Amino acid sequence: MTEAACPLCSSHVDEELGRTEVWRDDHWRLSMARRGWTLGFSYLEPIRHIPFLADLDGDESATFGPAIARASRVLREVTGARLVHAYVFGGGVAHLHVHLAPNVPEGVLSTALISGDVEVEQLPSGAGRITSRDHPEIPGERLDAVIDQVREAMARG
Numbered sequence: 001m002t003e004a005a006c007p008l009c010s011s012h013v014d015e016e017l018g019r020t021e022v023w024r025d026d027h028w029r030l031s032m033a034r035r036g037w038t039l040g041f042s043y044l045e046p047i048r049h050i051p052f053l054a055d056l057d058g059d060e061s062a063t064f065g066p067a068i069a070r071a072s073r074v075l076r077e078v079t080g081a082r083l084v085h086a087y088v089f090g091g092g093v094a095h096l097h098v099h100l101a102p103n104v105p106e107g108v109l110s111t112a113l114i115s116g117d118v119e120v121e122q123l124p125s126g127a128g129r130i131t132s133r134d135h136p137e138i139p140g141e142r143l144d145a146v147i148d149q150v151r152e153a154m155a156r157g
């Protein structure tokens with residue numbers, strides 16, 4: 001998708017999607033849904049056309065942390081949410097956008113890490129181990145191969 005064909009690079013996108021911009025700096029902007037089911041649902045997007053998280057570079061890469069921390073902190077304070085969930089799917093519009101969803105007590109958010117029926121085993125540390133009842137587990141050797149490849153690639157920088 002080119003910048004010219006990108007809906008998030010269009011100046012009309014907020015109007016079309018029923019969003020309103022609440023903040024921007026030189027690299028990022030934050031807009032909020034004006035209707036929906038989640039109080040404070042917001043979108044953090046780079047102003048420059050950057051398709052996916054894996055394409056993040058330059059000044060946007062350097063400023064992503066402060067921008068998402070600031071937006072999440074403000075959303076938490078204003079909505080009273082204990083947590084602000086961040087979702088990046090990337091399957092729809094090819095312009096990076098982080099969905100920021102305050103999880104308020106009366107909210108309707110799904111907090112499932114995987115789809116379908118799951119079992120959560122509480123571990124001694126307090127963490128939970130999730131087991132799917134609907135999907136077959138990926139063989140350990142395949143997971144290990146990907147783990148090794150990622151470890152090697154991350155070490156290369």
Ligand SMILES: [Zn+2]
Pocket residue numbers: 003006007008009048049050094095
């Ligand atoms: Zn774009």
